[in-house]
Amino acid sequence: MIVTDLWVARTATGVSLRVAREAAPRLLEVLYRSLPPRLARVIDLSGDHRILRVVGPEGIAVATAAGVAIPAEGRIASAVIGGMMAIVARPAEPAPFAIEILTSAANTSALRARLREAGAHDGSVHTLELARVLRGWPRLGAEIDDRTLPQEVRFDELGGVSYTKGCYVGQETVARLHFRGHANRVLRGLVWEDAPDATQPLVFQDEKPRGRVTSLAWVHGLDRWVGLGILRREVDLDRAVVACAQAATVSTLPFPMDA
Numbered sequence: 539m540i541v542t543d544l545w546v547a548r549t550a551t552g553v554s555l556r557v558a559r560e561a562a563p564r565l566l567e568v569l570y571r572s573l574p575p576r577l578a579r580v581i582d583l584s585g586d587h588r589i590l591r592v593v594g595p596e597g598i599a600v601a602t603a604a605g606v607a608i609p610a611e612g613r614i615a616s617a618v619i620g621g622m623m624a625i626v627a628r629p630a631e632p633a634p635f636a637i638e639i640l641t642s643a644a645n646t647s648a649l650r651a652r653l654r655e656a657g658a659h660d661g662s663v664h665t666l667e668l669a670r671v672l673r674g675w676p677r678l679g680a681e682i683d684d685r686t687l688p689q690e691v692r693f694d695e696l697g698g699v700s701y702t703k704g705c706y707v708g709q710e711t712v713a714r715l716h717f718r719g720h721a722n723r724v725l726r727g728l729v730w731e732d733a734p735d736a737t738q739p740l741v742f743q744d745e746k747p748r749g750r751v752t753s754l755a756w757v758h759g760l761d762r763w764v765g766l767g768i769l770r771r772e773v774d775l776d777r778a779v780v781a782c783a784q785a786a787t788v789s790t791l792p793f794p795m796d797a
Contacts, residue, residue, distance in 0.1 A: 672792060
């Protein structure tokens with residue numbers, strides 16, 4: 539089962555782990571318990587470092603205009619942006635953000651201003667949440683809990699699990715499911731014409747419960763609601779379902795732009 543999801547950036551001197559704030563204690567607990575102190579050190583940088591993420595199809599162009607040196611896809615690079623030291627990471631597709639900038643807390647406001655001058659707009663957790671849902675990316679506390687298997691939430695499609703690396707805790711279950719079976723539950727997209735009722739998250743098809751809705755988002759440009767749900771594999775993707783007490787269609791992930 540998944541303890542937490544996280545982003546990993548490998549540098550010449552170590553590995554940087556970027557994790558949601560609420561998951562940091564459980565990650566640190568695992569690292570402090572598992573890493574031999576003579577071989578590796580764990581340093582918590584959350585107090586004096588911040589992460590800025592640039593979201594949207596023009597994110598790379600805007601960051602470039604702000605003087606950010608963009609690394610190749612799936613790579614990171616040290617950079618000096620307007621005299622400020624930073625580490626820039628560019629995730630592989632289909633990530634929910636274009637680039638990520640790790641810098642000191644003291645530089646955050648100046649970097650935000652520099653990005654705004656280049657055409658960026660200040661976002662919020664809601665902006666990141668919408669981008670995440672549209673890209674079909676699971677989140678701890680929504681699609682992921684301590685009973686979730688990686689294949690249920692597309693981690694094998696997103697590059698979040700390896701079937702070739704050496705031994706790790708839980709490898710047998712993950713590998714057996716991949717090579718000898720399949721997950722009974724799958725992360726799917728959902729699209730509504732009418733407003734869904736978030737207080738009724740169950741999904742039905744043929745009046746039988748087939749899963750639950752885990753995330754909802756309003757897409758202003760498309761004038762409709764979209765969401766993510768963990769559905770039974772036997773759901774017929776070509777037929778409508780009832781989700782959050784409203785008729786909905788099932789979508790592939792990531793959502794097509796005309797969803």
